[in-house]
Amino acid sequence: MTAALKIATDALLEVRGVTVRFGGIVALDNISFTVAEGQIAGLIGPNGAGKTTAFNVLSRLYKPSEGAVRFAGRSLLALGAHQIAGAGIGRTFQNLALFRSMSVLDNVIVGAHARGKSGFLGNAFRASLGRREERELSETARAMLTFVGLDHLAERPIASLPFGTQKRVELARALASKPRLLLLDEPAGGLNHEEVAELSGLVRRVRDGLGITVLLVEHHMAFVMGISDKVVALDFGRVIAEGPPAEVRCDERVIRAYLGKAEG
Amino acid sequence: MSAPGTIVSALPAQRIAGLDADFWRRVLIALAVMIAVLLPWAVSDYRVFQFTQAAIYAVALLGLNILTGYNGQISLGHGAFFAIGGYAAAILMHKLGVPYYLTIVPAGLAAFAVGVLFGLPALRLEGLYLALVTLSMAVATPQFLKYFDHWTGGSQGILLRKPAAPLWLPIGRDRWLYYQVLIVLLIAFWAGSNLLKSRTGRALVAIRDHPISAAAMGINLPLYKTCAFGVSALFTGIAGAMAAIVTGFVAPDSFNVFLSISFIVGSVVGGIATVSGAIFGGIFIQFIPNIANQISDAAPWAIYGMFLLGFMYVMPKGVAGFIKERAIRYRQARESADADEAR
Numbered sequence: 001m002t003a004a005l006k007i008a009t010d011a012l013l014e015v016r017g018v019t020v021r022f023g024g025i026v027a028l029d030n031i032s033f034t035v036a037e038g039q040i041a042g043l044i045g046p047n048g049a050g051k052t053t054a055f056n057v058l059s060r061l062y063k064p065s066e067g068a069v070r071f072a073g074r075s076l077l078a079l080g081a082h083q084i085a086g087a088g089i090g091r092t093f094q095n096l097a098l099f100r101s102m103s104v105l106d107n108v109i110v111g112a113h114a115r116g117k118s119g120f121l122g123n124a125f126r127a128s129l130g131r132r133e134e135r136e137l138s139e140t141a142r143a144m145l146t147f148v149g150l151d152h153l154a155e156r157p158i159a160s161l162p163f164g165t166q167k168r169v170e171l172a173r174a175l176a177s178k179p180r181l182l183l184l185d186e187p188a189g190g191l192n193h194e195e196v197a198e199l200s201g202l203v204r205r206v207r208d209g210l211g212i213t214v215l216l217v218e219h220h221m222a223f224v225m226g227i228s229d230k231v232v233a234l235d236f237g238r239v240i241a242e243g244p245p246a247e248v249r250c251d252e253r254v255i256r257a258y259l260g261k262a263e264g
Numbered sequence: 265m266s267a268p269g270t271i272v273s274a275l276p277a278q279r280i281a282g283l284d285a286d287f288w289r290r291v292l293i294a295l296a297v298m299i300a301v302l303l304p305w306a307v308s309d310y311r312v313f314q315f316t317q318a319a320i321y322a323v324a325l326l327g328l329n330i331l332t333g334y335n336g337q338i339s340l341g342h343g344a345f346f347a348i349g350g351y352a353a354a355i356l357m358h359k360l361g362v363p364y365y366l367t368i369v370p371a372g373l374a375a376f377a378v379g380v381l382f383g384l385p386a387l388r389l390e391g392l393y394l395a396l397v398t399l400s401m402a403v404a405t406p407q408f409l410k411y412f413d414h415w416t417g418g419s420q421g422i423l424l425r426k427p428a429a430p431l432w433l434p435i436g437r438d439r440w441l442y443y444q445v446l447i448v449l450l451i452a453f454w455a456g457s458n459l460l461k462s463r464t465g466r467a468l469v470a471i472r473d474h475p476i477s478a479a480a481m482g483i484n485l486p487l488y489k490t491c492a493f494g495v496s497a498l499f500t501g502i503a504g505a506m507a508a509i510v511t512g513f514v515a516p517d518s519f520n521v522f523l524s525i526s527f528i529v530g531s532v533v534g535g536i537a538t539v540s541g542a543i544f545g546g547i548f549i550q551f552i553p554n555i556a557n558q559i560s561d562a563a564p565w566a567i568y569g570m571f572l573l574g575f576m577y578v579m580p581k582g583v584a585g586f587i588k589e590r591a592i593r594y595r596q597a598r599e600s601a602d603a604d605e606a607r
Contacts, residue, residue, distance in 0.1 A: 059480055061476065061479075080484075081479040081480065082479045082482055082483055082484045082485065083482070084480065084482070085480060085481055085482030086482050091480055093477065093480075097474050097476065097477035097480075098473075098474070098477070099469065099470045099473035099474055099477070099478075100473050100474075101469060101472075101473055101537075102466070102469065102470075102473070106466055109463075109466060110466050110467070110470045110478070110481050110483075111481055113463065113466075113467060113470075113481045113482045113483055114481065114482030116463045118462065118463050118464070119464060120459065120464050120491055120495060123458060123459050123462035123463060123464040123465070124455040124456070124458050124459040124462075124464075125455060125458065126458050130462055130463065133463060134462065134463065137463065173481070177481070177482065
């Protein structure tokens with residue numbers, strides 16, 4: 001009991017008893033899990049298990065009807081969707097959610113929006129705050145593009161790039177806010193074999209090189225099990241297993257959730 | 265050069281091309297300003313007056329472009345903000361005796377305030393629904409103006425004295441007004457393009473491109489969208505104030521629905537999400553109806569419609585979009601020619 005309590009207080013992210021209902025459908029049913037600082041944690045489960053719903057609760061796109069979410073000691077549910085980035089949580093989206101009219105660099109600079117302060121009036125009259133910020137934000141953005149290996153594409157229009165490259169731009173954009181926790185929604189989705197291998201290395205470097213905790217939703221089992229320190233399995237909106245990948249992989253309920261149960 | 269080598273060298277080549285483009289942009293702006301300064305000495309007083317009005321429309325369209333082009337909120341009611349600016353200036357001059365040049369900023373602020381108030385309900389509306397609600401604003405404007413006749417002079421409007429050039433300046437009234445409008449235009453375009461190139465401007469475009477993603481990046485959607493409405497109205501209100509000053513007259517029927525529609529037309533024809541497009545749009549809505557009239561007295565609006573069709577057919581992204589595309593294509597052609605030479 002004391003050990004469990006200790007883990008709970010050390011956790012960077014703590015989801016406790018969260019329930020989300022859409023009309024009569026219960027998308028998340030009283031789920032709880034934690035992610036410790038410095039971990040790479042995987043959230044797995046079959047389609048419709050509630051993984052993306054859980055992410056959208058963390059991004060404050062959905063409001064849970066019950067439960068609490070604490071991040072770095074403060075309640076996330078008290079914040080608005082636009083305050084999450086400033087609180088230290090960056091995210092990518094399942095299907096690309098880039099700003100399609102902008103260049104690669106501008107997309108990543110917008111990712112650093114939460115780090116800026118300049119407003120309409122200052123920007124219109126080129127006040128010094130805005131100009132200094134502009135330099136800082138674009139330096140940060142370029143550094144993040146270098147980190148994901150795309151600095152040579154900075155000036156290119158985003159729409160001209162292949163899918164896998166756009167996904168990496170999204171990662172750079174999420175990193176530009178210098179988050180403490182990075183949420184990756186199906187980062188391997190739609191990538192080819194080589195790209196998935198590269199992605200594993202990249203996610204590890206995010207944690208080891210930048211010191212960012214990672215929580216990812218993923219279908220690609222080899223990828224999740226390969227990089228996660230901890231895996232949380234969801235099925236029908238409930239947590240059915242939580243622990244190291246080796247344990248969760250062998251968990252009877254997890255196998256049943258993925259393969260189905262023989263009737264009779 | 266080997267294949268990997270060309271990939272590495274793509275970086276400096278693009279940088280150089282980027283600098284180049286910026287340099288040419290500056291040259292073009294300097295050239296345009298020079299033409300604008302010399303223009304009054306090449307044409308008649310009447311034409312100077314027309315160009316003054318085109319410049320005023322350009323400022324109004326810049327406001328509309330910020331809202332509709334960059335932020336993605338459609339407004340078919342910007343004539344209302346033009347009216348608010350015009351009447352604010354007229355009332356300040358006529359009822360309170362404020363000198364004309366001191367009315368422009370307060371008129372813009374009045375339009376800003378109304379714009380913010382209108383931006384709040386607009387938060388719940390999108391696309392065509394927002395277009396209809398803003399259209400209702402355009403429809404109602406003349407009647408509102410007539411109703412508050414104590415301040416607005418009712419359907420008679422307010423007659424103002426047109427400012428004359430100071431005695432020490434040997435230019436006529438039309439040129440004097442033209443230059444003052446030009447100065448306001450230059451300030452407005454300088455501030456507007458600064459805004460759009462900044463953190464704020466990128467946030468506005470991000471909201472247009474992907475609102476959910478924009479919020480996840482920390483952009484406060486309600487705040488930016490209402491401010492965009494306010495700032496847009498501010499520009500258009502300033503334009504309205506200048507229109508009242510240079511025509512020396514405001515009346516409800518000059519702020520009808522067609523004015524609002526003209527603004528959208530000018531904005532699209534000029535280039536919807538561009539700064540320079542507002543200039544082309546201003547010239548279009550000032551001169552094309554006149555030209556259409558000269559071509560056919562009997563059916564000027566049919567001719568106007570044909571002009572509109574022609575513009576959209578030849579330049580679907582507006583005049584500014586067309587020029588931008590051509591410039592990019594030219595640059596690409598030159599770059600590949602350079603690459604061929606290097607080989």
